Amino acid sequence: MKTEEKNSIDLFNLLYKYGTIFVILATILFFSIFLDNFMKFSNIINIFRSVSIVGLISLAITMSLTVDGLDLSAAAIAGFAAVIAAKFMVIWELGTVPAIIVPILVGVIVGGVNAFFIIKMNISDLLATLSMMFLLTGISVTFQSGTAIYNYMPLPNNQGMAPGVLTDAYLFLGKGTIFRIPVPVIIMLIVALFVFVFLNHTKYGRFFYMIGSNQEAAKLSGIPVKKYKTIAYMMSGFIAAVAGLVLGARMGSGEVSAGDPYLMDSVAAAFIGFSVFGIGRPNALGTILGALLMGTLLNGLVMMNFPYYSQDIVKGIVLILALSLTYYKKKN
Amino acid sequence: MKKLASKSLVLLLVISFLMGASLMVMAQEVPEAIAGKDLKMALVKEWGTGTHMMMHINGSKAEAEKYGIDLSVIDANNDLLEMTNGIENAISNEMDAILISHGKADALYASVEKALKAGIPVIVFDNDFDVPREIHQGKLVSIDQYDLMMGLISQMSLVEEMDGEANVVYNRVANVPPTDKRHRIWEGAILPTYTGIEVVATIDQGTDNPMGDAQTALETILTTSDEGEIDAVYAVWDEYAKGFYNAIVDSGKEIPLYSVDISNQDLAMMQDHPEIWRSSAAVNPAIVGEVQIRLALKALAGEDIPRYYSLDPVLVHVDDLPSKEEKRVTMDDLSDIYDGWGSSNAFVEDWMHTLEESVK
The missing domain is CATH 3.40.50.2300 (Response regulator)
Structure with a gap:
């Protein structure tokens, strides 16, 4: 009787810790049996590339999650950054460097504004960043009166052709490769490594997690909660803007509200990340694995000619499974 | 008698003239129901x-x-x-x-x-x-x-340039009325008629993020297909075509692309790579x-x-457009190239x- 109970707990713990990994491996195994070219090196690279945008935005969201927040504006910041970059190069001909620096600065500032409304105005994280999401999406539509910004576009009121182009250096961020590895993948991995080291191996990371698990306790132990929350949102804005630059370079244009569709997948990836290795809290490695799980599913299902709605069904089931693992454990 | 005849002829002329004139006046007058109203x-x-x-x-x-x-x-x-x-x-x-x-x-x-x-x-x-x-x-x-017609002329453009033999990556967007109509032609007319056309993969990623998802999906198919396996790509909607175009260009392959709908952005892409984006059927x-x-x-x-x-x-074909060095084409220029693009007199x-x- 006793041993049996112990065994079942062990099995549960095992499932809890490695359940998500198990799901990922099972997915890979399934596809590699049924699809000839699934395990080709080029396809593995392709999966990484396909999740680079979701990966980066979910890392941005992860930063906000560590301080018990939730940055819903991250995807909109990404879309906004892509439009600003395109406007700088195509319409204003200001060159690559400002087209990269300014969107990133804007991302950081937007993060700061988010934090201001959350901390000073006492609006909940969800609502403050939701409002910011609408605001940014709206502004990015008005930016070029509803149309995308792209090379050789005609200007309104018969003012001829747009003078500038998206520079090769900028496009390299989305289309380039280094030793056969696509640049978006490299950027995602660098940012992931940075977030990982920051959260797990610096005292700031520890403070972030302390704020996230118990804000009152953190405050009582002398951690400047407001300051670190602000920093967390600014970092979220920073990473989201980087995601936007990669997105714009990959598409080769500044598309209107291009970031928005990545929001839900990114939130899902960040939450799947909780369950990886049974960590039970936001973390960089889990987030990237969460993004990769969804990218792998999409990749295989596309190869199998599944239409999008069936992909969504599978995605939903996987998310429910991963979240059940996390929250069932927490409850007990 | 002769006099009477000429008199009546004159009368007839006058009457017909008056009638004609009154008809013209009547035709030009704004109908009562809307005259002087702020609509x-x-x-x-x-x-x-x-x-x-x-x-x-x-x-x-x-x-x-x-x-x-x-x-x-x-x-x-x-x-x-x-x-x-x-x-x-x-x-x-x-x-x-x-x-x-x-x-x-x-x-x-x-x-x-x-x-x-x-x-x-x-x-x-x-x-x-x-x-x-x-x-x-x-x-x-x-x-x-005229989605049925747009489907037909864009798909025929593919069939013609492929000489009726091709492995095609096909795209459909289910449950959207216009794309459904275009798909019916493909399924009901093109495939049964031109049996050398074979669909090797079908991409349907819905309408949420067509350009981004289309790019990712075609990248997957291009990476995992064997060299030379895919002869042509068909996009049922130009938002997909833009993503497909990016995927094909980035892959370094030269696969022709046929689509429906057109925009200034599409035209810029067509002119940049005329060997890839061949044609698109569209209405202004x-x-x-x-x-x-x-x-x-x-x-x-x-x-x-x-x-x-x-x-x-109209079937906008890249061969009809000037080269990009000559002139960057916009939607407005299409009226110089195709009759009936610029304006329609329907219901005027x-x-x-x-x-x-x-x-x-």
């Missing part, structure tokens, strides 16, 4: 972003302005509930006519029926409502860009807006309007010119 119309759109939809909005606005109509544009931002709100508001604000673009028939049916019951003409673009004639009283029009979306306004005017004037109307599409009435003059 208000609402254009309710499922989404209003992207070049295509911007051109549709601008076309409707310009035509409305011509006739002094106050047109308010409601962009529902892909929210069907917002669309129903837009229609309901138009009814309660006593708008004279409601123009709709896209949307889902089931979600909007009740509101559209309500508008028609209130006697408000409803001119729909790319959607259809199965309202019985007793209710709509001939005041409901469903306009499309500005004309759709213009025709919607004119049909609404005719309905308000009490004239007969058709229940269905399809505009004439003489009295509309009078109305136009009177509001100047």
